[in-house]
Amino acid sequence: MLQIALPNKGALSDGAVTLAEEAGYHAKRRGRELSVRDADNDVEFIFLRPRDIATYVSKGIVELGVTGLDLLHDSGADVKQLMPLKFGKARFCYAVPKEGGLTPDTFTADTRIATSYDSLVRQDLERRGIDAKVVHLDGAVEISIQLGVADAIADVVQTGRTIDEAGLTTTGDPILNTQAILIAQNNDVAALEPARLFAERIKGILVAREHIVVEYDLPKEHLAKAKDITPGIESPTVSPLSKDGWVAVKAMARQGDINRIMDELTAIGAKGIIVTDIRTCRI
Ligand SMILES: Nc1ncnc2c1ncn2[C@@H]1O[C@H](COP(=O)(O)OP(=O)(O)OP(=O)(O)O)[C@@H](O)[C@H]1O
Ligand SMILES: O=P(O)(O)OC[C@H]1O[C@H](OP(=O)(O)OP(=O)(O)O)[C@H](O)[C@@H]1O
Numbered sequence: 489m490l491q492i493a494l495p496n497k498g499a500l501s502d503g504a505v506t507l508a509e510e511a512g513y514h515a516k517r518r519g520r521e522l523s524v525r526d527a528d529n530d531v532e533f534i535f536l537r538p539r540d541i542a543t544y545v546s547k548g549i550v551e552l553g554v555t556g557l558d559l560l561h562d563s564g565a566d567v568k569q570l571m572p573l574k575f576g577k578a579r580f581c582y583a584v585p586k587e588g589g590l591t592p593d594t595f596t597a598d599t600r601i602a603t604s605y606d607s608l609v610r611q612d613l614e615r616r617g618i619d620a621k622v623v624h625l626d627g628a629v630e631i632s633i634q635l636g637v638a639d640a641i642a643d644v645v646q647t648g649r650t651i652d653e654a655g656l657t658t659t660g661d662p663i664l665n666t667q668a669i670l671i672a673q674n675n676d677v678a679a680l681e682p683a684r685l686f687a688e689r690i691k692g693i694l695v696a697r698e699h700i701v702v703e704y705d706l707p708k709e710h711l712a713k714a715k716d717i718t719p720g721i722e723s724p725t726v727s728p729l730s731k732d733g734w735v736a737v738k739a740m741a742r743q744g745d746i747n748r749i750m751d752e753l754t755a756i757g758a759k760g761i762i763v764t765d766i767r768t769c770r771i
């Protein structure tokens with residue numbers, strides 16, 4: 489039975505379960521179960537600390553896993569990154585007191601940087617050629633400066649509310665733009681039929697989330713312009729209408745483009761424009 493590790497708690501937990509459920513798997517826990525079996529799909533979901541998932545996958549103890557890109561880099565585990573999952577997006581940044589003007593360029597060997605991601609930060613400092621001190625903390629990193637144990641922090645910033653409340657601001661470029669990611673031990677494992685199928689179904693959900701279907705009626709003479717506005721994936725479906733000189737057009741488009749597309753279609757005389765969500769798809 490294919491074993492897939494999902495985060496048991498934290499920022500990535502709900503998103504991972506929702507994605508698996510939308511892809512047709514039974515992954516929802518009723519309580520605090522350590523694993524959930526989906527006998528219909530011959531898959532078992534194992535709920536692990538997100539920080540440990542890359543290690544389990546790299547050792548082949550579980551075939552696939554969902555973790556954060558930042559946690560993966562921090563773990564140093566050697567795994568195959570199958571696909572970014574487009575949730576759990578955040579920046580991993582240095583932050584410093586708002587007053588003080590400290591930047592990564594002014595970090596010195598005496599600068600103390602508090603973080604839960606020691607290895608990720610050490611790698612970044614090495615890249616920058618800075619020999620600063622890394623202070624390991626398990627969490628609540630933002631308060632460490634006020635408490636006198638650090639001069640700067642490196643942590644996950646999403647809305648920025650936590651650092652703002654702590655009187656901090658980000659400094660320098662983000663160390664990493666992170667998001668949830670699907671990983672496998674290596675290509676051989678990723679190619680196993682149940683693993684390949686899981687990845688393909690997840691991909692279908694991710695593509696569906698980012699696309700819509702747009703349908704409209706159009707005077708035939710404007711079809712060339714319409715194809716430029718809604719090129720679809722291969723090309724749009726064009727069907728005859730019973731009204732002479734008119735066609736019906738149907739195409740997939742990116743979710744974020746839809747208002748611009750409707751404006752442009754209206755401008756070339758399209759009528760009855762309908763936009764629908766896609767539940768899942770293969771393209
Ligand atoms: N707003 C957020 N806060 C924290 N982590 C986030 C956020 N958004 C996304 N993430 C991602 O979630 C993962 C961290 O998950 P989680 O918070 O469960 O771990 P943790 O902080 O190490 O554990 P704990 O909950 O015990 O503090 C990282 O990949 C991180 O980038
Ligand atoms: O930019 P924001 O939207 O405010 O989110 C980022 C904050 O959320 C996380 O903390 P978490 O709740 O996981 O607590 P922790 O520090 O104990 O990990 C993270 O470590 C930051 O502190």
Ligand SMILES: [Mg+2]
Nearest residue numbers: 498499627628
């Ligand atoms: Mg946390």
